[in-house]
Amino acid sequence: MRRRSVVIVAALAACSAAIAQPASPRDGLEHWPPAERAAFAALDRTLVETPRADRLLAWHQLLGEEPHVAGSEGDARVIEKIENAFREMGLEVQRHEFWALLAKPVAAELEIVGTPPVRLSVREDMLMQDAPSRHPNQNFGWNAYSGSGEVEAEVVYVNYGTKADFARLRAMGVETTGRIAIARYGGNFRGYKAKFAEAAGCVGLIIYTDPADSGYAKGIPYPEGGYSNSSCIERGSLSTLGYAGDPLTPGVEATRDAKRLDEREIDLPRIPVQPIGYGSAAKIMERMTGAGVPEGWQGGLPFAYRLTGGDGLRVRLKVEQTRAIVPTANVIATLRGTTEADKKVVIGCHHDAWGCGAADPLAGTIALMESARAFAEAAKAGHRPRRTLVFAAWGAEEFGIIGSTEWVEANRDNLIAHGVAYFNLDMASMGPNFAASGSPSLRRVLFAAAGVVPQARAKAPRTVLDDWLSRAADERFPGMPRVGSLGGGSDHIGFLCHVSVASASISAGGSRGNAYHSTYDTLPWYWKVVGEDYEPALLVTRMTTAAAARLAYAPLLPLDPSDYGPEAQRHLSDLGKRAVELGLWSRENEPAWMARLGSRAEAYRARALAVRGDLLAALDSGRLSGQGLAGVNRLLMAGDRAFLDEDGMPGRPWFRSLFVANDEDSGYASWMLPGLRRAIEQKDPAAAEEAAGRLIAAFKKLETLSEAMAEAVSGDR
Amino acid sequence: MRRRSVVIVAALAACSAAIAQPASPRDGLEHWPPAERAAFAALDRTLVETPRADRLLAWHQLLGEEPHVAGSEGDARVIEKIENAFREMGLEVQRHEFWALLAKPVAAELEIVGTPPVRLSVREDMLMQDAPSRHPNQNFGWNAYSGSGEVEAEVVYVNYGTKADFARLRAMGVETTGRIAIARYGGNFRGYKAKFAEAAGCVGLIIYTDPADSGYAKGIPYPEGGYSNSSCIERGSLSTLGYAGDPLTPGVEATRDAKRLDEREIDLPRIPVQPIGYGSAAKIMERMTGAGVPEGWQGGLPFAYRLTGGDGLRVRLKVEQTRAIVPTANVIATLRGTTEADKKVVIGCHHDAWGCGAADPLAGTIALMESARAFAEAAKAGHRPRRTLVFAAWGAEEFGIIGSTEWVEANRDNLIAHGVAYFNLDMASMGPNFAASGSPSLRRVLFAAAGVVPQARAKAPRTVLDDWLSRAADERFPGMPRVGSLGGGSDHIGFLCHVSVASASISAGGSRGNAYHSTYDTLPWYWKVVGEDYEPALLVTRMTTAAAARLAYAPLLPLDPSDYGPEAQRHLSDLGKRAVELGLWSRENEPAWMARLGSRAEAYRARALAVRGDLLAALDSGRLSGQGLAGVNRLLMAGDRAFLDEDGMPGRPWFRSLFVANDEDSGYASWMLPGLRRAIEQKDPAAAEEAAGRLIAAFKKLETLSEAMAEAVSGDR
Numbered sequence A, B: 001m002r003r004r005s006v007v008i009v010a011a012l013a014a015c016s017a018a019i020a021q022p023a024s025p026r027d028g029l030e031h032w033p034p035a036e037r038a039a040f041a042a043l044d045r046t047l048v049e050t051p052r053a054d055r056l057l058a059w060h061q062l063l064g065e066e067p068h069v070a071g072s073e074g075d076a077r078v079i080e081k082i083e084n085a086f087r088e089m090g091l092e093v094q095r096h097e098f099w100a101l102l103a104k105p106v107a108a109e110l111e112i113v114g115t116p117p118v119r120l121s122v123r124e125d126m127l128m129q130d131a132p133s134r135h136p137n138q139n140f141g142w143n144a145y146s147g148s149g150e151v152e153a154e155v156v157y158v159n160y161g162t163k164a165d166f167a168r169l170r171a172m173g174v175e176t177t178g179r180i181a182i183a184r185y186g187g188n189f190r191g192y193k194a195k196f197a198e199a200a201g202c203v204g205l206i207i208y209t210d211p212a213d214s215g216y217a218k219g220i221p222y223p224e225g226g227y228s229n230s231s232c233i234e235r236g237s238l239s240t241l242g243y244a245g246d247p248l249t250p251g252v253e254a255t256r257d258a259k260r261l262d263e264r265e266i267d268l269p270r271i272p273v274q275p276i277g278y279g280s281a282a283k284i285m286e287r288m289t290g291a292g293v294p295e296g297w298q299g300g301l302p303f304a305y306r307l308t309g310g311d312g313l314r315v316r317l318k319v320e321q322t323r324a325i326v327p328t329a330n331v332i333a334t335l336r337g338t339t340e341a342d343k344k345v346v347i348g349c350h351h352d353a354w355g356c357g358a359a360d361p362l363a364g365t366i367a368l369m370e371s372a373r374a375f376a377e378a379a380k381a382g383h384r385p386r387r388t389l390v391f392a393a394w395g396a397e398e399f400g401i402i403g404s405t406e407w408v409e410a411n412r413d414n415l416i417a418h419g420v421a422y423f424n425l426d427m428a429s430m431g432p433n434f435a436a437s438g439s440p441s442l443r444r445v446l447f448a449a450a451g452v453v454p455q456a457r458a459k460a461p462r463t464v465l466d467d468w469l470s471r472a473a474d475e476r477f478p479g480m481p482r483v484g485s486l487g488g489g490s491d492h493i494g495f496l497c498h499v500s501v502a503s504a505s506i507s508a509g510g511s512r513g514n515a516y517h518s519t520y521d522t523l524p525w526y527w528k529v530v531g532e533d534y535e536p537a538l539l540v541t542r543m544t545t546a547a548a549a550r551l552a553y554a555p556l557l558p559l560d561p562s563d564y565g566p567e568a569q570r571h572l573s574d575l576g577k578r579a580v581e582l583g584l585w586s587r588e589n590e591p592a593w594m595a596r597l598g599s600r601a602e603a604y605r606a607r608a609l610a611v612r613g614d615l616l617a618a619l620d621s622g623r624l625s626g627q628g629l630a631g632v633n634r635l636l637m638a639g640d641r642a643f644l645d646e647d648g649m650p651g652r653p654w655f656r657s658l659f660v661a662n663d664e665d666s667g668y669a670s671w672m673l674p675g676l677r678r679a680i681e682q683k684d685p686a687a688a689e690e691a692a693g694r695l696i697a698a699f700k701k702l703e704t705l706s707e708a709m710a711e712a713v714s715g716d717r
Helices: A002-011 A034-049 A053-063 A073-089 A163-172 A190-199 A278-285 A362-380 A402-410 A412-418 A440-450 A464-471 A492-498 A523-529 A535-553 A561-581 A592-620 A626-641 A674-681 A685-713 B002-011 B034-049 B053-063 B073-089 B163-172 B190-199 B278-285 B362-380 B402-410 B412-418 B440-450 B464-471 B492-498 B523-529 B535-553 B561-581 B592-621 B626-641 B674-681 B685-713
Strands: A092-112 A149-153 A155-157 A180-184 A204-208 A273-276 A315-335 A340-350 A387-394 A419-424 A433-438 A503-509 A660-662 A670-672 B092-112 B149-153 B155-157 B180-184 B204-208 B273-276 B315-335 B340-350 B387-394 B419-424 B433-438 B503-509 B660-662 B670-672
Touching: A034 A362, A034 A535, A053 A073, A053 A362, A053 A523, A053 A535, A073 A092, A073 A315, A073 A362, A073 A387, A092 A273, A092 A278, A092 A402, A163 A190, A180 A190, A180 A278, A190 A204, A204 A278, A204 A315, A273 A278, A273 A315, A315 A362, A315 A402, A340 A362, A340 A402, A340 A412, A340 A535, A340 A626, A362 A387, A362 A535, A387 A402, A387 A535, A402 A412, A402 A492, A412 A419, A419 A492, A419 A535, A433 A440, A433 A464, A433 A535, A440 A464, A440 A503, A440 A535, A440 A561, A492 A503, A492 A660, A503 A535, A561 A592, A561 A626, A561 A670, A561 A674, A561 A685, A592 A685, A626 A685, A670 A674, A674 A685, B034 B362, B034 B535, B053 B073, B053 B362, B053 B523, B053 B535, B073 B092, B073 B315, B073 B362, B073 B387, B092 B273, B092 B278, B092 B402, B163 B190, B180 B190, B180 B278, B190 B204, B204 B278, B204 B315, B273 B278, B273 B315, B315 B362, B315 B402, B340 B362, B340 B402, B340 B412, B340 B535, B340 B626, B362 B387, B362 B535, B387 B402, B387 B535, B402 B412, B402 B492, B412 B419, B419 B492, B419 B535, B433 B440, B433 B464, B433 B535, B440 B464, B440 B503, B440 B535, B440 B561, B492 B503, B492 B660, B503 B535, B561 B592, B561 B626, B561 B670, B561 B674, B561 B685, B592 B685, B626 B685, B670 B674, B674 B685
Parallel strands: A155 A180, A180 A204, A204 A273, A340 A387, A340 A419, A419 A503, B155 B180, B180 B204, B204 B273, B340 B387, B340 B419, B419 B503
Antiparallel strands: A092 A315, A149 A315, A315 A387, A433 A503, A660 A670, B092 B315, B149 B315, B315 B387, B433 B503, B660 B670
């Protein structure tokens, strides 16, 4: 590998050169007092130019050379490497250890019963072309928190195993009780497949990767191409608890001595669950003899799918796992701020992986490391940030977003008071096409950053903003690209949903391939699929750095809560359609509170924009500085916290944002205005009105904040 | 088979009982003078009740027992059987013989070159469960009019082989010259695959049925289910000449001694073309090693598709066919009218097939026979129609819509003067879901018929209209079902596009399976897939009978040309969007003639509806009868001929309807307002304006006809 890396770096020396022009009209510098603008523009340029492809490759090789599942020895080695690296940069480093309930695979067996039985593979083929795929610490396929046990039964195909799929099976009168379910990956978070299968009486669950969803039907498989080959297995956690973090310590830090729930009381799967590749799945499914499947249930295997296997087909599944409370750690590196040092801008990405993790998580972790290096270099050159920058490499994300959640829980009050923003980089650098999802208050700072960062692999010089806009214009905000809603599934959850700190996920994609959670998620796979130029990772590093720099260095915080108004209206309009679809009300009979909430959001926005104009004018004229400025910044940060609800969501009190939660029926998707969404899904108009009342109250809080800002700049105090 | 049929008929005795109530408000009886309405209602009911499931089964067994390719001995036997059957009904029968250039398969060989070579099957597996699939006269797979020859070359995958697919290959720089193309069925008429492949320099073409399009990915294959198994082959003609009918006698009847073109001058394929099943295709395609395919080109075979085979993969293809001028025949049965005997209502379906033809064409032919029997019975009971009914079993449809075209060409002037309407039944009875496509002037009579025919297999009594409307409401005509546009590909073409006689295709579908043009298109396949109850065929027979009865018996012809107005507007709106899409003009700069044509169509419609009210009032009051009535009927019939253009389409003079033609780039689809459509596709605004001028003239003719009708009922003459 060493020799290869030299070639890669040599070939790409030129790529870092074409930096876009700084200080475009969309660079966000209006948040700077005129006197200091030029100095920041120069620093901004330095920060964007510091990241280097060869350093990104070096981080990748440092952290991706061996499997490092959370709690393993490989994990411990990665933690130590990250600590040393941050320390060498000159950052303050803290190892934040936590003790979490983690699962460990012991055995897995799958066979078609018969004389002789047909034994099915539960591990990937080792590849000559991919040395890390042959690493002795690579494990067989497993889903963390599966039940342990051995079952033998007939099989039933459940499509993606979504709530709707199981409802369809019931409607068709297909027996699921006592059977082993076969579900394909996709459509929901895998934990829900297990949850619904168990609820339907299934005695076991096999989850496989269908070639229609990420195998040969998508493109040429690995190692010739990048898509899942027949042995490729998606690992992953099955936890669907109503909170993120350690399963036994919801809401509190998982210290060694924390008060814990009894493991038997929490709702983890009881049935054995086993992930397999489509080669093994085909051997079972081609033997099924029941009725054909409904439209949309057929996948890419070369035969007609059947609902049931028939009594001539029995499968034996054995899964053995242990669960234990084991230590692992986050690594937290800090660059202390000068003027508002208590305020924190946090950039994070997890470090644990299911195998070597070249893509998940390291395609993000390497950008975290390189962004930290850029800021550390700037600080050494005398440019310390106004606010504190925190670089966090989270542990045990893969088991249930554990490390970041434990840190958020440990620092809850401090983050509510002083958390400026969180940027999450999980698996971020996967291609040249930039995308972002996140809080409305961070939209503008993302656009500003995109305006100064050069697009990766562009034929002619253009900014990320140009490219982003050309691919994803937002029909609701003409001339702006679309910022998506943040769903469940990564380390932003604690920040966004538990303490309501402005959060965004930054990423760049567009490569053709999939090795997700498999032993093929290796550097050779990454180089083949994403490329060897590290241009996507440079782009992500620069975007992260430029956005975080604006938040950390600007005297006036570039958070803009005014966009909560139109974003809430967008979601409200979607929810109105959903309610009509579900028959909760008709288009003509929309309840009055819908309009009331909509106009409250609109009124807030108008007021907030006017006040923002006053703020910038006060900044320009020098009227806004010192204590007044710090006070306004506190009010701006408080905007995101207007949606913090101490009561939490009904049934999920850990989720405390009125603005966003993850989908409680599928896990990966986001529920916007989740209290309202839940009431509508449950067809409960009274609950919907109650939820709308809470949102109206949140907008009233936002209006109060605007008024306070207006007063702060009116010059009277 | 005999024993089986007894069971089927016995089981279904009850089905024919539940006849819907006649004389609903939507039954079309407003076209009857009050004094005669009740008598027609009774006859209408008798005509709907006469068809029987056991007779339909008997027709099916009579005509579907052996392969009967046009020009073969089986074909001659089927012709004789149909003649005898019509004669036994008491109809006047004429054998209309014609001499056409037909192809005949001699040999086909396909192999992957190597030591040893891999020989690939070019015929279907014979099935134990399907005796007719084992009939000695079943042939190997072939495409009529293929070039003859032997080629050995590398391969290139061309997706569906559409114009767009070949353009995409050129854009990607993929070499096609000197290669054998592999195309999947679908997306266009197969003849265009050959035409475009030849134009791209390919030396041969293999066409296969992809499992994603009609094999296991759609459902369980035959014989367990109804979809294409791996050996199933779609036969079919490759002719894409700019006219229908005998290739050597465009525009004139193909009599034995007709003046003929030289075969070498006409544009039939020169390269060998071979259809195969997906089992054989997979053996070639799984050995291909070139680059992956673009999005949308992957099919359902279990590997990633490649654009090229690479030089390690050579295929040898040999096709041998003869072409000769051979006789075959239409069978024309006539039930002469009483009062307006020169006027003709024609019902037709072809009789020739690629194999036994249980579905194509017999699922329509059996309805033709049973409808003829119902009318013949009524005539024997003293109810002769006012106008002449013609029942036509066409020959050699499969080679290029030959028999019907030769008959239309032989009777051109007579049909232009006296043709009332044509109903086409090709492959009509394939399930319970009724659908119709056709001329705007026939919409109302189809709705009226649907209002008196009971829905097949309905749980509670409902009419075809209720069911049709529930599945396919027309957004442009509230409360009415959608009548589609008639595309290319069957025996209506001569009537609709050459002499502009009102035409409709009647069918009922919704079964799950496909044996199209294969040796599996047999009675056992039909019974398994469509069912053994013949309810779909009863529905089709009754719909045909009820619609034809209204046109043949009513004193005032129930043709309603007023719907040409809104239908033209619908197509004009689609063409406007197409022109914007192609960049011919922008939405804001639509040429003035677009609006002019639209408002002309609108003005005509308003006038025509008013005159129709006057006509019905005159009918009710007894003012309209005798010569006056006959005159109005001539004017109503002339409505369809307003779109007859003696010059024909540019480049395709045989196509003489200004309203509809088949798509000149794909064959199967329809081009509405084809002169305009062609000009827009070719981005020729001058030609578009010229075409619009012709359409405006057609609407002026229609307005003149309306004025003449208004005058006829004004009482002055």
